Amino acid sequence: MPVYEYKCKKCGEFFERIETVSEHDPAKARCPECKSKRVERRWSPVFAVTSKKS
Ligand SMILES: [Zn+2]
Structure with a gap:
């Protein structure tokens, strides 16, 4: 599934x-910190891969 990265305009x-x-809707995105809806998408969708290297 694509991962959308956002930045909160309120608290950064x-x-x-x-x-x-089908679910993607920026209007539903909320900052987990301050609950602001003033967020912007940073990147175009990327597919979740195992980017973590141990
Ligand atoms: Zn925030």
């Missing part, structure tokens, strides 16, 4: 949301 928090294409 970065967060990610995993959304299906």
